[in-house]
Amino acid sequence: MNRFSIYNYAILIFTISFLAISPIYLDTIFAEDKAVSNHDSKDITYVAKFVCGSIIDDNGPLRPGHYNTDISITNKQLSKISFLWTVSVNDGPISHSTLMTLDHQKSIGLDCRDIKKVIGLENNTSHVGGFVFVTIPQNYNPANPNTVVQYSSDDINLLDVQVFFTANALDTLPHEVVLEKISFYIINDETGKIPKHMMKTTLDVTLESKLNVISDTERKVKEILSSTYDISENEFDKIEIRIKNVSIGVGSMIDDHAISLSIVKPQVYSQDEK
Secondary structure, eight states, X not given: OHHHHHHHHHHHXXXXXXXXXXXXXXXXXXXXXXOOGGGTTEEEEEEEEEEEEEEOSSSSSSOSEEEEEEEEEEEOSSSOEEEEEEEEETTSOBOOOEEEEEOTTOEEEEEHHHHHHHTTOTTOOBOEEEEEEEEEOSSOOXXXXXXXXXXXXXXXXXXXXXXXXXXESSSSOOOEEEEEEEEEEEEEESSSOXXXXXXXXXXXXXXXXXXXXXXXXXXXXXXXXXXXXXXXXXXXXXXXXXXXXXXXXXXXXXXXXXXXXXXXOOEEEEGGGO
16 A cells, blocks of 8 residues: 555656646737737748849849749737738838738748739739748737737747749740751842852751741841841842751740749847837
């Protein structure tokens, strides 16, 4: 009987000790109506890089192409979370702050259309870069999600913020194209602009062809010669060519694009540091 009582006491002491050294964050699990004192007057901020629009020259670090950014924001908590998002353009304006509220385990996306809209550049297709600040302020009452948000003292990463970048050097999506190879030779050139060694020699040019469209093959060749040797349209009659052969083939556009995914970590800032 005594051994049984001693054993029970040992189990009870072990259980109390385990509970004493194992922290249980009920404010995170049950979203209690309180803020953690360790983070008073501090805001949680996620800073996400964005690149939007088209680059047509190679003067900068980014190669020519079309760029897009999608910022995904997910509420990982069991209660609603409100946050402010603000856009800051490199060497440019800063937008007003927009308040958003996410229900528990809900998500939302911000893409280049949203970013350009808040800075008044929704009709601008040129390149725009900068940062999006997603800020969760402090002193929040979960019963009133239109103010701010609470969090556990050991976990400030309340949201899952991921940034997805895409870049494409093509104006359209990759697809198969019909190509026509035109073999021809030049009989006479009264403009004197075409090199002599190209006269009466078999030449080839490959062009993209459109289905169900009637076209003038000879004029296509003259237009290529015009752009190459600075021949005006009024001088087309001074060039005499003969089409030797036309062959059709199918080719595929190169899928020249890149993608990147970045996970943004939160930072804590004092309100009077901003």
